[in-house]
Amino acid sequence: MSQTADLVVQDLHVAVEGKQILKGLSLEVRKGEVHALMGPNGSGKSTLANTLMGHPRYEVTGGDILFKGESILGLESDARSRAGLFLAFQYPVAIPGVTVSNFLRTALNARLAPRVATTDGSMPARRGIAPKEFRALLREHMALLKMDESFALRYLNDGFSGGEKKRTEILQMAMLKPEIAIMDETDSGLDIDALRIVSEGVNALSGPDLGVLVITHYQRILDYIKPHFVHVMLDGRITLSGGPELALELESRGYDFVREGKESAR
Amino acid sequence: MTAETRILAKPVQGGLDAWPALALERAVGANEPAWALEQRREAAEVAARLPFPDRRLELWRRTDFGTLALGELDPFVPGPQARNLDDLPAIVIARLAGEAANLGLLVQRNSDVVLEQTHPALAQQGVIVCSMERALREHAEKLQGRLGALIETDLDRYTALHQAMRAGGAFVWVPDGVQAGVPIRLIQWLDGAGVAGAPATVIVLGRGASATVLEECLSETADGPAFFSGGTEVFVGEDAKLVYGHLQDWGRNVIHYSNQRARIERGGELQWIQTFLGGRTTKTNSYFQLVGAGAKAYVHGFMFGDQRQHFDLHTLQKHLAEQTTSDLFIKCALKDRARSVYQGMIQVARGAQRTDAYQANRNLLLSDTARADSIPGLEILANDVRCTHGATVGTVDEEQMYYLMTRGLPRGDAQRLVVEGFFAPVLDRIPLESVREQLRGMIQAKIG
Known part of the structure; x- marks a missing residue:
């Protein structure tokens, strides 16, 4: 069974600065599926997201992460990305001086097949996607997310509003075409309009070629992005899994009912 | 002669002590006006009584010229006249990127200006772009009271020597109300090791005038030291607007000491x-x-060092009148064992009320062995002013690296992007696109 899922998390244990955060988390996500991972603050949701992406601060102390059948624990973040994983950040990082356009072109080019350094060790200046083709692609995807064209020349996430940052995350996701995308609290800090635009973006990208793991504290985003599966996370583990109805139940009853029924649910 | 000509420097007999008299002799031969000759004599006297600066002086505490034996260099290496652009060194030709026809252009090679190109548009406007030697013959009245007026002769021995030894340099004059039609580029070139260059440049913008002037220092790395002593004095007239760039891209053997002054x-x-x-x-x-x-100075700079390069920049924002503005931002990135010193001072005179002064210095260390010193300073005698300054020294932000790497950028590419981004706000201010792109390329190559 686990061989067929694209992303398989097996009994994952993760520590941050010596403190155990994930305590045996298992999860499978296939392309074409939308999973929601819900949990209260401190349950380890963002730890899972960043561990999947290979953040150096998170130490895997047990278990495994398989992507397309192979362990990715030995891969750095960039290799995981190129393999087809994507993380939409809860708090996207500003890169002053680097335009959205320049960044995206560099990121797309990094995905193109092997690059050969010149004899002096530097990479050839012009490589990969043709500028004209790139601009067309960028314009097309920005239109989808209702982003103004001038956006391309702004410095990445530098002085962006919360909504602009999240939209830029989805723009990156659209351009990089991952197979499995993890959305870490994408709904946080968004007003209803921004939430709708971001969700519509995700929905437009969803389909048989993309698996999505939506990590969220609130049910709100699930009004827009409809999950096939809902998982509840408490204290470093998934304690309850079910269909979309589970999200609604959480909304009305809070996380306490999961806490109370934790033993029986497992 | 062609660009391939081997130019050999040889030490002057009698060493350093013999330099000023020989320079004076040449200046007399070139018919410099009496006041200019007198300036040389006085500077020579100051140079003779000053010792070379050492680490006991505040401005020399963190920088010295190592084993440089100035007296073994040749300050009189000629520059072969260029009949046209083809006679210029290949690096200079490449730098001009085929745009020479759209410029006011002056090229100095070693001690001599070898090419003066006045653009028809500039000539028609009465803009002067010529060698200092020619200017002292033909426009002496415009230089008197300006050449040597802003740079303090007794600042140190190198500065005094520069004024005694001055050879070449440029004069740029933009008359009142004239918006110079094309950019003006002043290029300095040194041929190999053993050469000492000492150009003096004066740039004057009349009332309401505007211009863009770039001074660029270029050479090929040679085996052995060369010394460049620069002096640039800039006069920005009432309501005039000058965009000025000083771009130092010497070969790795060059020791550079320059004084630059602007009066607005x-x-x-x-x-x-x-x-x-x-x-x-x-x-x-x-x-x-x-x-x-109401005078304003916007100063943006960057330094990018690798190997054992050493950069030392001292800036002074001197507010002498009310409602003046200065905004200074210096960025420095260092690799390997490179080292930088930034020492900045804002001075606000008693009467300079409602002054707005800003000074920031950001340093990015790309190796454990690089070192950046940042020494900001304020001296404020007025009471109604807004002055802010700040300095930081840090390494590449790991969260930025992680973010970029999660988008598939290998570590090297991610770091390159962060460093390029670090320089971008300054790079974006370089006025000519071809120059900007060349500097961008040099930065990229240096990031490696």
């Missing part, structure tokens, strides 16, 4: 860009005097 009159505006990429040791004092109400 009422309502005048100076946009100043200063970049250090080349050379072995670079020390520059850039002082900005805001002498008229």
